Amino acid sequence: MDANKETTQKPDVETFVAGFLQREAGAEAVEVHSCKRLGGGAIQENLALDLSISGGPWAGRHTLVLRTDSPSGLSISLSRAQEFAVLKVAFAAGVKVPEPLWLHRDQGEFGRDFYLMRRVGGSAAARPLVRGDLTTDEREALLAEMGSELARLHQVRPPVASFDFLSVPEGSPALARVAEYRRLIDAIGRPQPTLEWALRWLELNAPVGGETVLTHGDFRTGNYMVEDKRLSGILDWEFAGWSDPMEDLGWLCARCWRFGAWEHEAGGVGSAEAFARGYATVTGQPLDLSALPYWKVMGTMRWAVIALMQAERHLSGEQPSLELALTGRMLPEIELDLVQEINAIEEERARHA
Amino acid sequence: MRSLPTAAELLKIARDGLLNELLPHLPKEQHYTALMAANALAISMREIQADASQDQAEAALLHELYGSAATSAGIDEFAVRLAHDLREGRFDTRLPAVGQLLLAEVTARLRVSNPKYLKQAGLN
Numbered sequence: 001m002d003a004n005k006e007t008t009q010k011p012d013v014e015t016f017v018a019g020f021l022q023r024e025a026g027a028e029a030v031e032v033h034s035c036k037r038l039g040g041g042a043i044q045e046n047l048a049l050d051l052s053i054s055g056g057p058w059a060g061r062h063t064l065v066l067r068t069d070s071p072s073g074l075s076i077s078l079s080r081a082q083e084f085a086v087l088k089v090a091f092a093a094g095v096k097v098p099e100p101l102w103l104h105r106d107q108g109e110f111g112r113d114f115y116l117m118r119r120v121g122g123s124a125a126a127r128p129l130v131r132g133d134l135t136t137d138e139r140e141a142l143l144a145e146m147g148s149e150l151a152r153l154h155q156v157r158p159p160v161a162s163f164d165f166l167s168v169p170e171g172s173p174a175l176a177r178v179a180e181y182r183r184l185i186d187a188i189g190r191p192q193p194t195l196e197w198a199l200r201w202l203e204l205n206a207p208v209g210g211e212t213v214l215t216h217g218d219f220r221t222g223n224y225m226v227e228d229k230r231l232s233g234i235l236d237w238e239f240a241g242w243s244d245p246m247e248d249l250g251w252l253c254a255r256c257w258r259f260g261a262w263e264h265e266a267g268g269v270g271s272a273e274a275f276a277r278g279y280a281t282v283t284g285q286p287l288d289l290s291a292l293p294y295w296k297v298m299g300t301m302r303w304a305v306i307a308l309m310q311a312e313r314h315l316s317g318e319q320p321s322l323e324l325a326l327t328g329r330m331l332p333e334i335e336l337d338l339v340q341e342i343n344a345i346e347e348e349r350a351r352h353a
Numbered sequence: 354m355r356s357l358p359t360a361a362e363l364l365k366i367a368r369d370g371l372l373n374e375l376l377p378h379l380p381k382e383q384h385y386t387a388l389m390a391a392n393a394l395a396i397s398m399r400e401i402q403a404d405a406s407q408d409q410a411e412a413a414l415l416h417e418l419y420g421s422a423a424t425s426a427g428i429d430e431f432a433v434r435l436a437h438d439l440r441e442g443r444f445d446t447r448l449p450a451v452g453q454l455l456l457a458e459v460t461a462r463l464r465v466s467n468p469k470y471l472k473q474a475g476l477n
Contacts, residue, residue: 182440191429191436193414194455200439201448262473322389329396332462333470339456340474346449 013047016110017066021053024102028055038065045069048119065098068114077238078165080113081105085162086240087117089214095153098233122227124235129226130259130268138229143270145231146224146252147278147287154245155282156214166241173244174206177298181305188312194335195304201342202298207291210244217241219248220257221267249275250295255337256303293348297341304334361401368394399465410461414454418444 011019018030031052038046047066053059069080078086080103087100098117106113123129134142158168169176178199185192216223217239225233249272251257258268266272276287311328313319358366368391376387400407408428415423415431423431438444444451463471471477 191432193432193435193439194459196436196439197444197448197451197455200442200445204445204448322386322393326389326392326396329466332459332466335459336456336463336470336474336476339452339459343449343452343456346452 011110013066017049017116018051020104021051021058021102021116025053025058026056027053027058030054049116063119064101064116065119066114066116068112078240080115082165083237083240084115085165086214086237087115089156089160089162090153090234090237090240093152093156096149096231096233097237098235120225120227120233120235122225122232124222124225126222126259126268129221130261130264134229134269139264139270140274142226142229142231143266143272143274144278144281146219146266147275147280148282149231149234150216150219150245150248150275151279151282151287153216154213154248158212158214158242160214168212168242172206172208173210173212173242173247174294174298175203177243177247177302178203178206181301184305184309188308192308194338195301198297198301198304198338198342202294202301205294205345207244207246207294210246210291212242213245215241215243215245215248217243217248218251220252220254221259221269222257244291244295246291246295247298249292250297251299251302253292253296254299254303255296255341256300256334293341293345297338297345300334300337300341304331304338307331307334359401361398364394364398364401368398396466399468403461403465407461407465410458414458417454418451 014032014035017035018032021027021030031054033050033052035047035049038048045068047068049064049066050061051064052061067080067083084100084103087097090097091099098120101116101118103115104110104113181195181199185195216234216237218236219234223234223236224231225235249266252267252275253265253272255262258264261268264270266275272289272292276289279287307327307330310324311331314321314324314328371387371394372391376384376391379387411432412423412428415428415435418435419431439451460471460476
């Protein structure tokens with residue numbers, strides 16, 4: 001990515017975007033009313049832009065978001081241009097996403113790639129949502145909406161011509177993940193017996209015959225917008241890829257993404273069953289949740305690997321940070337989740353044996 | 354002769370000062386950093402107080418699986434070996450039993466890093 005490029009002598013964002021839009025939107029003039037940084041995202045930088053376009057097909061006032069890489073990128077995530085391609089496909093599939101509008105491929109004139117999308121209303125903040133005063137019906141309705149949106153996304157199947165950067169897993173997506181996580185653990189180079197134990201279990205218990213669909217890859221509370229108690233948009237597509245559809249639900253339901261509200265399995269907000277009901281309204285057939293416990297373990301595993309990588313950025317001296325350092329000390333929590341989740345599945349299995 | 358107050362006592366009083374005297378005067382944007390710093394002090398304090406219990410838990414785990422060859426002097430080497438053996442499937446016939454042993458070792462580390470989490474997870 002463009003993390004190391006010199007960005008000092010470059011034009012400021014507002015001036016650059018105004019010129020960019022004049023060309024891209026065939027405008028006579030572009031006036032930027034405000035430009036402010038939006039919170040969230042250690043990897044990406046999001047700017048809220050309020051601007052007016054005069055002349056051309058886009059004449060009028062627009063509320064946009066400009067998304068670019070921030071200086072410290074994670075190598076396993078998509079670039080902005082790739083993310084833009086994913087957003088286009090998701091939008092065309094009818095998924096509630098911010099409409100992607102223009103992509104800037106940098107040739108050195110600005111310093112980084114970026115794209116512009118329509119700004120979605122509402123808030124993505126997890127804690128207020130999880131602790132909020134939603135009624136049971138409102139919670140379940142929100143989960144049903146998430147289910148139907150993800151069902152629309154999961155109807156996108158390989159191949160997609162514009163996705164030359166995404167590889168389709170050979171064989172089982174679950175086994176491909178196990179191999180990927182082992183590689184990432186090996187790259188850090190410290191023994192992780194508990195994680196290895198869980199990975200072996202994930203390998204031995206990988207579901208067979210799953211489908212391979214377009215998945216969001218980071219669908220969790222905090223990455224979708226809620227406005228007036230309704231889902232208004234799904235954000236943060238940098239981990240999208242071809243995988244098993246249940247991986248998205250497993251990540252949403254993993255204990256680490258309930259923000260303390262353990263009683264609400266799906267994202268600390270509602271139930272997986274409500275999600276499944278919404279999903280079924282789109283696919284026309286019931287969503288089989290029998291593999292969900294497996295994919296929750298896989299989600300917890302994913303968080304363990306991410307936490308290790310984040311801690312490593314501190315430990316290696318690359319990015320000394322109190323927050324990253326403390327993430328390293330979260331490992332025992334994640335390991336406990338892994339052991340408890342796997343033990344619960346095995347106990348359940350023994351009961352039915 | 355032992356220097357007093359102990360390291361644990363110093364960390365505790367430093368943490369109290371941070372939370373009770375400094376935090377109320379900090380702008381809101383800095384609260385998160387201050388709370389993280391307080392957490393780092395608390396973890397350090399518990400680690401000192403836990404003495405060698407984390408290492409002992411790991412040594413017990415390795416001893417259980419590899420016998421007396423895995424003395425505490427060779428802990429790191431045996432952790433590498435355990436990770437490798439698990440990946441290669443050498444414990445496949447007793448994965449649940451190994452899970453129980455790992456649980457005890459993880460619990461010992463969690464008592465230091467986040468004892469509240471243990472409680473929330475139904476353990477103590």
